[in-house]
Amino acid sequence: MEKVGAFYMMISIDEKAAMWFTNEFQNNNTVRMFPQYDGFGEKNKGFSLAFSAEAPSNIGFTKEINGISFYVEGNDIWFFEDTETCLSYNDEMKEIQISFKETMAIN
Template sequence: MNINLSKEAQEWFQQEMQVKKGDHVRFFVRYGGSSPIQDGFSLGVTKDEPIDAAITLEENGIVFYIEDKDVWYFDGHDLNVSYSEKYNGPQYDYSKNEQQ
């Protein structure tokens, strides 16, 4: 599994969440909401230090990550983060990782 992040999404995180070089951004599982891969769960995001990061992506000194305890949610899918002009925020899409 991988995290893929568009340049526009990265810029959004830097501007709106005020993340900078040396910071960590965690994608985590939330109970409730909707998701195309897990009924009754959705994806959240926060600026937080990793405890047991399983998947990481470093872009411009910022580490985006998923904790080991949240990997089940992705069910073998990659996380693709882009920027949505319509919602003025990140958009999360999932693609099946064929290397699993």
């Protein structure tokens, strides 16, 4: 768990998920993770997690895996507040599976 501002967050990405990102985002070494309004959402009602291959402008959090920097912009940190965001690869569906684990703030 990493302290970001006044709260904690963690992003975990398993090896199969990391390979999926490597294949899907070829020739890009940065992947932005951000909340996208779509009417659904497991963690924040009305929002889901989206991904984009773009250069950062105001990094609030970053984690490098397999040469790819996964990052969250500073203004999107609220979505990940006091949460472990887990990205794994679903072999049956052949896509990324996202789960959120609420955490207790550590003082």
